[in-house]
Amino acid sequence: VKRCEHIVDSISNGTVAYVHVAGMDSQSFRHLYDKALGKYNTRKALIVDTRFNGGGWLHDDLATFLSGKSYMLFEPRGQKNMGGEPLAKWQKPSCVIMNEGNYSDAHLFPYMYKALEIGKLIGMPVAGTGTAVWWEMMIDGHTVFGIPQIGMRGVKDNFLVENHELQPDILVENEYGKYLKGIDQQLETAVREMMK
Secondary structure, eight states: OHHHHHHHHHHHTTOEEEEEOOSBSHHHHHHHHHIIIIITTTOSEEEEEOTTOOOBSOHHHHHHHHTOOOOEEOOOTTOOOOOEEOTTSOOSOEEEEEOTTOOTHHHHHHHHHHHTTOSEEEESOBOSOOOEEEEEEOTTSSOEEEEEEEOOBOTTSSBSSTTOOBOOSEEOOOOHHHHHTTOOHHHHHHHHHHHO
């Protein structure tokens, strides 16, 4: 994560922010919220990295947070650019990096992000794993298994994400040899896209 933050800062000259969402859980949301509205609140754009995220239940919170639209500006006497409402949402451009390692709710979130036209998806396709799963522990205390319980159905009576691969807007594969040398082609593409 620190390497990715450094790459984004270097390429964008400190104008684009980077936040990694490790899991679709409360801790990851609080981390994103803290970074985006705290340390990075003056940045012009935000890259949300969901690669290798195993899921949880955070898609709506993330999409709602990233879909902030300004409706009021604050201008104390003699000052400008003091922010505005909504204070608790990201109001600037963003993009999401995703890859083949996204699973479950880490599939639902990019789907929702794209459906709501918040920004672009960058990276590799995500397999159709967006199904809520009920996890159970066996009596031995070591074996855990999941039972798919809830599919996500659209208003037109079709399943939206289960068994439906999600394609990125900008397809970028991290070439193995380059990645071993510290070159993250997906991240670099995201930075260039946000600098537009």
